[in-house]
Amino acid sequence: MAEIHGRPYAMTGRGPVLTPCAPHDVLARLGDKWTILVMSLLSLAPGNQLRFSDLRRGIRGISQRMLTLTLRNLERDGLLTRHYFPEVPPRVEYALTEMGRSMLPALEGFTAWIRSNWPSIEAARAAYDSRGEPGADGT
Amino acid sequence: MAEIHGRPYAMTGRGPVLTPCAPHDVLARLGDKWTILVMSLLSLAPGNQLRFSDLRRGIRGISQRMLTLTLRNLERDGLLTRHYFPEVPPRVEYALTEMGRSMLPALEGFTAWIRSNWPSIEAARAAYDSRGEPGADGT
């Protein structure tokens, strides 16, 4: 049977039928406001490893809470690890896992497409907005 | 100056500082609940072209309104075109643009990574949840 994004699809009389699947789940995480910035910053860091406050300083505008939530989600997905050092003051190191590092080339491939097409997207948006309403009836 | 995702970053005493950028914008669109399914369905269709009701039938669970909004956003970004035929009953064809088609390989590269790593992600989530660690949603 044919597959789409790794899932089989059933042919109806008219075509395939898709349902939300793994790619959506992962893209939804990357598409949230901060995740890609955390991944990017870690990918730049020596040893793919940073402290909480380095991440906080390195991402303009992120709040403590949002950074905590983003890191928790990434840790839950196995893309990074959290190491707590009970020193004074306490220190926490976040590091990309092997899986996290393995995602970087695919992510870079995608962001490369975005970089080359971003001007076209912005132009399309400007043109669309200046045209006014789409008009379901052509008016 | 070094770049991340096509944007220059300034070194502070401690490292780069990132701000939300184009990749986030595009990934946020792909990460919404339906967009990737619309793109996938169009990529499967002959001529990368489908009618509104084919898309509606082809995506399990999407409402009319959500499909309309998703298509509008993709049209605004220049990833697909909308052709209205004032027949009775009316007919509307949605087709991927050249830019829309050019995105498919990069998207496929990314979803390929997701396919190979999805079992690991699910395992990591299950392990994380069973450890009884603090919930990522703040609860």
Place this chain on the structure above:
DNA sequence: CGTCAATGGTTACTAATGGATACCTACGAT
């Protein structure tokens, strides 16, 4: 002694967004 800063969080609360549901148009064919 009292207070401050730095660390990495948590809790409570509010604002913004996303999505679902229901109902509306207009037209011709049956």
Place this chain on the structure above:
DNA sequence: ATCGTAGGTATCCATTAGTAACCATTGACG
């Protein structure tokens, strides 16, 4: 009268993003 097409509008609910305040620890400062 009703269906099928391609939507629009109005309303409600759930999720999410974000803000502000708080906590615990300890050394430094005065």
